[in-house]
Amino acid sequence: MGETTLQQGKLPLCPGDPYPLGATWDGEGTNFALYSENAQKVELCLFDAQGKETRIQLRECEAFVWHGYLPGISPGQRYGYRVHGPYEPDKGLRFNPAVVLLDPYAKALDGLEDPERGLFAYRTGAPEEDHARLEEDQRGVPLGVVVDPRFDWSGDRAPNTPLHQSVLYEVHVRGLSMRHPDVPQELRGTYAGLAHPAMLSYLRELGVTAIELMPVHAHLDDSFLVAKGLTNFWGYSTLNFFAPELRYSAAFRKGDAPGAVREFKEMVKALHGAGLEVILDVVYNHTAEGNHMGPSLSFKGVDNPTYYRLVPDNPRFYFDYTGTGNTLNVRHPQTLQLIMDSLRYWVQEMHVDGFRFDLASTLARGLHEVDQLSGFFTIIHQDPVLSQVKLIAEPWDVGEGGYQVGNFPVKWAEWNGIYRDTLRAFWKGDGGLADDIGYRLTGSSDLYQDDGRKPSASVNFITAHDGFTLRDLVSYNDKHNDANGEDNRDGHNDNRSWNCGAEGPTDDAEVNALRARQQRNMLATLVLSQGTPMICGGDEIGRTQGGNNNAYCQDNETSWHDWGNMDERLLAFTRRLVRLRREHPALHRQKFFSGRPIRGTGISDIMWFRHDGEAMSDEDWRNPHTQSLAMFLAGNGLTETDRQGRVVRDDHLLLILSASSLALDFQLPEVPGCREWELLMDTSNDEASGKSPCGAHTHIPPRSLKLFRCRIGE
Secondary structure, three states, rough: OOHHHHHHOOOOOOOOOOOOOEEEEOOOEEEEEEEEEOOEEEEEEEEEOOOOOEEEEEEEEEOEEEEEEEEOOOOOEEEEEEEOOEEEEHOOOOOOOOEEOOOOOOEOOOOOOOOHOOOOOOOOOOOOOOOOOOOOOOOOOOOOOOOOOOOOOOOOOOOOOOOOHHHHEOOOHHHHHHHHHOOOOOHOOOHHHOOHHHHHHHHHHHHOOOEEEOEEEEOOOOHHHHHOOOOOOOOEOOOOOOOOOOHHHHHOOOOOOOHHHHHHHHHHHHHHOOOOOOEEOOOOOOOOOOOOOOOOHHHHHOOOOOOEEEEEOOOEEEOOOOOOOOOOOOOHHHHHHHHHHOOOOOHHHOOEEEEEHHHHHHEEEOOOOEEEOOOHHHHHHOOHHHHHHHEEEOOOOOOOOOOOOOOOOOOOEOOOOHHHHHHHHHHHOOOOOHHHHHHHHHHOOOHHHOOOOOOHHEEOOOOOOOOOOHHOOOOOOOOOOOHHHHOOOOOOOOOOOOOOOOOOOOOOOOHHHHHHHHHHHHHHHHHHHEEEEEEEEOHHHHHOOOOOOHHHHHHOOOOOOOOHHHHHHHHHHHHHHHHHHHHHHHHHHOOOOOEEEEHHHHOOEEEOOOOOOOOOHHHHHHHHOOOEEEEEEOOOOOEEOOOOOEEEEEEEEEEEEEOOOEEEEEEEOOOOOOOEEEEEEOOOOOOOEEEEEEOOOOEEOOEEEEEEEEEEOO
């Protein structure tokens, strides 16, 4: 199959087919197809085990797809492309056959990037305007590998958990298991490590329903980070949209790079077997190739004007709605096809259950404005595969008009940044938020009800990978990002955090008790709100990043879960919270509460009370000093069995929140058909329990939360 055989003509190049794009093995040979609208010539480059290169010109071109079929080329074959054409940056053209390029449709990679072997199509170190072509070979980009797509999926069943019953758990593949004592050393930080029985058991016991994985597409370690001894730990610098990241592969560690594909599939199958869905955080808004001074790795050298948004009157430069140097050109049909093909591949071939789209507003942009009816959304809604999976948007980007919380179409859920900001401010003690808190607790109907969506469209979160961990949110007033090497200039400044009286670690018992309560307050509010809760992985065990609120480059103990120093009591509290949400349908309604009276009961589906038992008035909602309230949710008293065969009972619930620094006595409301209130949760005392008659008072300590239930008819 190597170079000599090809030169002897024993494996002749056949015309092949223009579709599908990429390298497709059919059992007897491989079809290669590459889209390039502006290329003048395309050479397929095959590499043997010793790195010897054989170049084969693809002479067939149909609808700008250069293609050819080679009999005898089988899985494991390493390949790349040299694409010929003008190198005229002022016209947006950056062809240079001196650079071996990665196939945009490669399904597996043979290794990581090697800057020493060259990644640029111009002479680095020259003035910016001097983009002279290189004569020497640039082979630093990983090669694609022909894959065998066969895999035994027998027995695999997608959990298909309804979104309103979902509890998401955002986590990094590597960070989750790198320090887990029960995961074998050789598997830590890998797909196989995430699929290890110790991790599956932990996730099942936690009670979450879906794992939202931070980017697993192959990515690049940015040169400015490598120069500082750091790496792109988060992976928001995509190199390829089909190949799984090798840094998270146990197979790659053993020298089997293509084995990462099988390992990823095995992970998905194991998670499905544990009843857990897999949602991928995907970055289709930009790539690792950066701006006009960035490397030529794949898209830029294959067909720069097709794949990137170029400035019309100066196409040397790129539109940058992402803060990373470039923006994918979703207006071009081929780029849109690339994204759709990638999404379908991960659903159909890798069996994932949904996606969270990073900086999703970028994908919606027409010319400069964000267009809800852009081609991207239209084609997804019409797609019989993608329209059926979970679609979650990060509804903002860094461009003008990019903040689009509440403006995405039906079938889309959104990271609700307004929920995050409101709840942080409320528990910090800011007043005047009662009206906003009412909306956030009930699914943000002000954002999602009028466009046909349901409460589950609001993906509620208080912390995520980007920002403070929950423990740091209550331990630091200011960010402490010195380890990132940017003089603490990076990361958000508006954190709405409160250190509870001391900056960072302290031996002050009173401060630590308040911090413990504040973590419980926010976790409880998150899990007990209508909508879809997302827990940031590690918050449930008190994970800290030492005040670093932008740990994107910290592939070390700063970011890894510290299983040896778990907050066991906080973990038990979180498990109980998630169980309570699952057991009480009133906490995850499919429809918005409306305040409508329930016939024959004397109550409404939702009611709001002050601490004295009186209904909240308009003045109370607007009062800048209001820091506490009680929310009543009506149940129907029915006992049901959920999809997993577990018994659930739809009881009346009462949630009391007080962010006041003073203790309060709340009067428990008198509800027709209800004799007493049973305490289910108290953030000031994990062991608290008991029952109180309707009309009695319950003591609410400063900054705390209680959840009660009333068993209807008992």
